[in-house]
Amino acid sequence: MVHYTDSLDGISEQTVTGLFAHWGTPPAPAAILRIFQGSDLLLLARNGESGPVIGYITAITDGVSAAYIPHLEVREAWQGQGIGSELVRQVVERLHHIYAIDLMCDPELQPFYARHGFRAWSGMLIRNYDRQSCS
Numbered sequence: 746m747v748h749y750t751d752s753l754d755g756i757s758e759q760t761v762t763g764l765f766a767h768w769g770t771p772p773a774p775a776a777i778l779r780i781f782q783g784s785d786l787l788l789l790a791r792n793g794e795s796g797p798v799i800g801y802i803t804a805i806t807d808g809v810s811a812a813y814i815p816h817l818e819v820r821e822a823w824q825g826q827g828i829g830s831e832l833v834r835q836v837v838e839r840l841h842h843i844y845a846i847d848l849m850c851d852p853e854l855q856p857f858y859a860r861h862g863f864r865a866w867s868g869m870l871i872r873n874y875d876r877q878s879c880s
Contacts, residue, residue, distance in 0.1 A: 776879035814848040
C-alpha cells in the first residue's frame, strides 16, 4: 500500500537508493537526502509506512508569490498507478495560495502536467551536466 508523507522520519540512504536512475549521472543517496532536506516542500510516496521511497516531489518557494517544482519522480516499477498524479495533486493543494507555480519538463511530459492544470510556457535554463551527480 502506498503511504504519502511529508516527513523524513525513517528516511535513510537505503530507502532512497535507486532514485534518479534515469539520469545519466544520478546523485548518490547522500546527495538525494540533502536535496530532500533542502526543499521547502517535500512529499514522499513510500511502499508502506516504513518501506523504500517509491516516488517524491519537491518544491522551492518564497511562500507568498512563487514556487518552483524541480523534481517529480516515481520509480519505474510503480509508474502508471496514479502515484505521480497524487504527488502533484497534493503539492498543488498545499501551494494553492501561491500566484505562480512553475516547473520545467520535457515536451513528452507536458500532457501529464496539463491534466493537473499546468499550461505550456516558454522559459530559459542552464544545465550543468558535469554537476548532475550533485557531488
